[in-house]
Each structure stands twice: as structure tokens, then as C-alpha cells.
Amino acid sequence: MNYQIVIKRIDTVNEVEGYWSDEDFVQLLEKFNYPDGATAEKSSLPELLEMAISDYEPNEAAEIVLKYKFPDRLNDGQVEQIAHNMLIDKVCEExxxxxxxxxxxxxxxLLFKAYNGKFPNAKASIVHFSLTPIDGETQKLTAENVLKLLNGGLSDRNLIKRLFENQMSQNIPFPEAEGIVWELxxxxxxNYNLVTSENWINKEDITQYEFESVLEDIEEEA
Incomplete structure (x- = not known):
């Protein structure tokens, strides 16, 4: 199907609003030995957590949050290594x-804010764009669909295009798209908002703001 694509703007942000829920804050407060989070004012939870976190050494705090977010994905050694590396590099990009x-x-x-800059400051991009079908009905599009459609407006220097040239330009599966696109x-x-790392898509990556693109059916690998 043919689409008319218009990239309206890209916002560069330090955090994605709404990612951490009140329940996240309460549970994390418990893990940082602040048991009264459940009865605290909801609006005060982020500030309380920042204060609770800052009572710990940065690498200890990183380990606690990592274990909370990846309880079954990482072993203790991996958690310790990532926590150490987070103080030096943008692990989330690498x-x-x-x-x-x-x-x-x-x-x-979260840790960057709590420690006032001891952790590297990573950034996210929020891409605002529209995808209008030229010759058909609107339909639900996946992260994979959207990245393939945006391909025509991205510079050849763009990291996604460099790492996944075939997946972006051909009608073959692109399973990594679900990890590259954090929110759609x-x-x-x-009209869409796409949230991803600034490392994947940034303002300098856009070479065309209005263009046409064709979305083909994916040929599943045998």
C-alpha cells in the first residue's frame, strides 16, 4: 500500500512522562527501605524516591532498580556488571x-535525576508524524511497518539503516523493530508519536519531511 508520510517534528527529551507508575514508585520505595510510600501523597512519590535512592551508593541503587525491572532476565553477576557500567557509559545505547x-x-x-548527574545523561526522541494511505483504508500498523515506511526520510547515516539496511528496505521480517520502538x-x-532512543533516530537523521513510501506484505522466512 502507498502512504504519504509527513514528519512534523522530533522532540528530544530526558525522560518519557508516564513511564513510571505510582505503583512502581511505591514498590521501589519499599526496596529502598522507605515503607510509607503507599500512604504518601501520590504527587510526592517521585521526590520521595529520589531522596530514598540518594541515601545509597550509586552502584547499589542501580542494582536495586535493575533487579526490580529485570527480575527474571538478569543474574546477579549481570546486574552488578551493568550497574558498574552505567556510571561510565550510556549502557542503554550500547x-x-x-x-x-x-x-x-x-x-x-531515574538514577541520573536522583544523583544529579553522576550517571550519563541519555536522551530519547519523540517523533511526531502522519501516515496517510493513498490508495486504501487506514489500518493498524506495527513498529516494523512504521520503521519501514519512515525509511525514505532517513539519512544513510542513520544507525537503524546502517545496522538493518536489508530489513528496512526489503519486505523481509524485522523483529528488532519492537525493541527499537519503545512506544508507538x-x-x-x-497521526503517530514514536518514542525511541536519540541514538536510533535524531533530528539530524531526517533528510525528507514529506515523502511517499510503499508498505509491502512481509515475506516470512521459510
Whole structure:
């Protein structure tokens, strides 16, 4: 199907609002030995957590949050190694398991705020765009669909295009797309907000803001 794509703007942000729920804050407060989170004012929970976190050494705090977010995915040795590396590098941009990078970003930024900059400051991009079908009905699109459609507007220097050139340009499966796209929001299946790492898509990556693109049916591998 042919689509008319319009990239409206890209916002660069230090955090994605709404990622951490009140329940997350309460549970994390318990893990940081602040048991009264459940009875605290909801609006005060983020600040209380920042204060509770800052009572710990940065690497200890990182381990606690990582164990909370990845209870079954990481062993103790991996948690310790990632916590150590987070103080030095933007692990959320470099971790080889792409589907974990989004969560690692949110963990990193929580710690960045609590420690006032002791952790590297990673950034996310929110891409605002529209996808209008030229010759058919609107339909629900996946992260994979959307990245393939945006391909025509991205510079050849873009990291996604460099690492996944075939998946972006051909009608073959692109399972990594679900990890690259952290959130994909739409209310009308035309206007979209896509949340990802600045490392994956940033303002400098856009070479065209209005263009046409064809979405082909994916040929499943035998």
C-alpha cells in the first residue's frame, strides 16, 4: 500500500512522562527501605524516591532498580556488571539485547535525576508524524511497518539503516523493530508519536519531511 508520510517534528527529551507508575514508585520505595510510600501523597512519590535512592551508593541503587525491572532476565553477576557500567557509559545505547535498551534508558534517567548527574545523561526522541494511505483504508500498523515506511526520510547515516539496511528496505521480517520502538501511539491510525532512543533516530537523521513510501506484505522466512 502507498502512504504519504509527513514528519512534523522530533522532540528530544530526558525522560518519557508516564513511564513510571505510582505503583512502581511505591514498590521501589519499599526496596529502598522507605515503607510509607503507599500512604504518601501520590504527587510526592517521585521526590520521595529520589531522596530514598540518594541515601545509597550509586552502584547499589542501580542494582536495586535493575533487579526490580529485570527480575527474571538478569543474574546477579549481570546486574552488578551493568550497574558498574552505567556510571561510565550510556549502557542503554550500547546493550546488545536491543529489547532491553528502552527499559535501561528509563532506569538510567531515574538514577541520573536522583544523583544529579553522576550517571550519563541519555536522551530519547519523540517523533511526531502522519501516515496517510493513498490508495486504501487506514489500518493498524506495527513498529516494523512504521520503521519501514519512515525509511525514505532517513539519512544513510542513520544507525537503524546502517545496522538493518536489508530489513528496512526489503519486505523481509524485522523483529528488532519492537525493541527499537519503545512506544508507538496513535488515536486515529494516521497521526503517530514514536518514542525511541536519540541514538536510533535524531533530528539530524531526517533528510525528507514529506515523502511517499510503499508498505509491502512481509515475506516470512521459510
Amino acid at each position: 546493550y546488545p539485547e536491543i529489547d532491553m535498551q528502552g527499559t535501561l534508558f528509563h532506569v538510567n534517567q 501511539r496513535t488515536k486515529d491510525d494516521v
